[in-house]
Amino acid sequence: MPARLDATSADFADRFEGLLHAKREASEDVQTLVAGVIAEVRARGDAALIDFTARWDRQTLTPATLRIGAAEVDAATAQCDPETLAALDLAAARIEEFHRRQVPEVTDYRDASGVRLGARWTAVGAVGLYVPGGTASYPSSVLMNALPAKVAGVGRVVMVVPTPDGQLNPLVLAAAKRCGITEIYRIGGAQAVAALAYGTETIRPVDKIVGPGNAFVAAAKRLVYGTVGIDSIAGPSEILVVADAKNDPAWIAMDLLSQAEHDTSAQSILITDDDAFADAVAAAVDRHLETLPRAAIAGQSWRDHGAIVTVRDLLADAPALVDRLAPEHLELAVEDPDALAARVRNAGAIFLGRHTPEAIGDYVAGPNHVLPTARSARFSSGLNVLDFMKRTTFVGCDPAGIRAIGPAAVTLARAEGLDAHALSVALRLSAAGTQT
Amino acid sequence: MPARLDATSADFADRFEGLLHAKREASEDVQTLVAGVIAEVRARGDAALIDFTARWDRQTLTPATLRIGAAEVDAATAQCDPETLAALDLAAARIEEFHRRQVPEVTDYRDASGVRLGARWTAVGAVGLYVPGGTASYPSSVLMNALPAKVAGVGRVVMVVPTPDGQLNPLVLAAAKRCGITEIYRIGGAQAVAALAYGTETIRPVDKIVGPGNAFVAAAKRLVYGTVGIDSIAGPSEILVVADAKNDPAWIAMDLLSQAEHDTSAQSILITDDDAFADAVAAAVDRHLETLPRAAIAGQSWRDHGAIVTVRDLLADAPALVDRLAPEHLELAVEDPDALAARVRNAGAIFLGRHTPEAIGDYVAGPNHVLPTARSARFSSGLNVLDFMKRTTFVGCDPAGIRAIGPAAVTLARAEGLDAHALSVALRLSAAGTQT
Structure with missing residues (x-):
């Protein structure tokens, strides 16, 4: 059962504090192993990449076959369903359009003392994009990571993607092609991160590495940070839905499950002002779980980490709780979402109103779906064009x-x-x- | 002797590569010690802070005397030389003015499909500012770290500063007062970072910690990252001066020494197109070192890490070398600095022309003096207002x-x-x- 918290009960403060600080992920200690992998790649370059790929992905590569060529990308794209490719194109166009508005302008002026002052922005020279293999290999994430880099003007975007047992989602290659990525290597894990950071005979090093990955990839990114830039280390996904009783409980239940189905460590929380509605949503979740393909994952996430919080008044009481939870995704399924949004400070992305399910933002809305998790929306932002640029100030x-x-x-x-x-x-x- | 490199010689590529990757700092392994300090502060709060402060700063504190009160700040400010306070005011006003231009605007629009899209910015709720004690306790750094937070609208800025043996630079308190900081604690080291990140009975936790510190502070910031945000970990200071033969060698020599005097690990590099000028600068450095108060530090930095690189043509040859070095500070002491600047991608801050010594940017120019070191200008920027804000995107x-x-x-x-x-x-x- 998900936790049920009542803001008017005496133990609420303690229980809410517990919700804030509950650990959802077992942290694997892979640091030593990963440090060894990185040292090997630095010392032996391509040979180390080939050895690790044979061991972990069961693939026999040579320096010549490390790279996925244009013909293979084209063939993969040709395999994809045309309707899906059209959807990918629509998503890409909308993501580009939104991110183009983030390109900053030059500042250049003389102040009252006649001193020239300003700041200008330049793109990062080369960016590496890590794409996971297997079930977490999402074409939408290729778009969300690569397109802001392209909009920023990054000259070289390099993609790495492992192909365990030769498996590779053709849509991932189609997405890379849509983003204009031509340099793709079939490697993954800490060894791929090391290759991007330090270079090998075949792979020139990059300046910054972005993209999601498992515990090995995350540890490798932490270790190479400083030598290259990295994006933030993403934790499991989260949604906080603030909903009044006028919503269809089935809609809100599905929104909660759309995060829960990502990962058993994901977290879905509902804040509402109506006990009966809370019950109705909980019941609708159970009903949906009877038919949902990923019910095992979603159900476990909901039982272990889900929560329903009831408050007296949404507008008065929810914002303070939202700010403490600082959710990655905040859905405001109320009559006047702007009034609530205006009182919230900490959220990665906000979805306004009853007709804006969070999933629309995962694919086609335009804003980035790489967002701060684990309460880091208190101090950080979603991926954006500025992450692929740097500011140089000047004085004359x-x-x-x-x-x-x-x-x-x-x-x-x-x-x-x-x-x-x-x-x-x-x-x-x-x-x-x-x-x- | 500083290294002398000639871009036309056969071994230049190798020697330049060596310059790029030379390690300047011995990395102390303080991780285990620091993890223990953080655990103690989390477990025992104020009592741990008081114990560590007694041990390392030789100061006996109580929960009531942890905080430096307004009377003490006023008394310290009254001790300061009025001319210095006036200079501090001028610097603060100029820094505020420059940083106010960095405050971002809301984006809020409907696209062609009628979907509402946008992004808004909010300030980080609470920021902790670490100020080192002893000789590296610089009032200018208080201004550079605190004023962007104030301009961003951060509601609570907390300063921590150790007072080893009771010593505290009164100008540091005067600078804090000028920035409107009223919450100041006389603690330092990893214990102060832990208190800011996790809170104690007396100190409420913050959302982000910024400011320079020694190896213990840096390790503590790395360990609490995720629980709170941190700024980048600063390495030793660097300057790269690109100068033609029409400069006064004494001026350029002093600019090189102005970074060298920070730290024996600092690095000063000159790129010029004239061998005789290179000799004249080297000779001028030696002459200055005869009288400079910090000659021991500056001389060692110059001998161990300094370099003079001669190239055939500054405009044609220097930009590629600059981009690979990606210096924290880039001085362009040439006739047409804009032409050179336009060809450079990687630099934290650029100082244009013969009358713009880097030191002007350390104090009064207006742009921030907290800048990316150790070649990280390839992928990161100096401290700015956006570091104290976060973007929330929205969709409706x-x-x-x-x-x-x-x-x-x-x-x-x-x-x-x-x-x-x-x-x-x-x-x-x-x-x-x-x-x-």
């Missing part, structure tokens, strides 16, 4: 400009005991005729 | 909107084997009269 002084602001720099540098700092400014000031 | 469909884009979501969800995703959309579609 002429003699008048340094006369205006230089003396204060000299004073502060001296106060901090950094005389070369002070002198590097003072030398220009004395050339410009200012005493310091 | 009405029945017409979901009819327009829902069928593609159903198709993709089914292709990925996620039936609850498909059904959560399909339920709305059938209510809206669309077959799926």
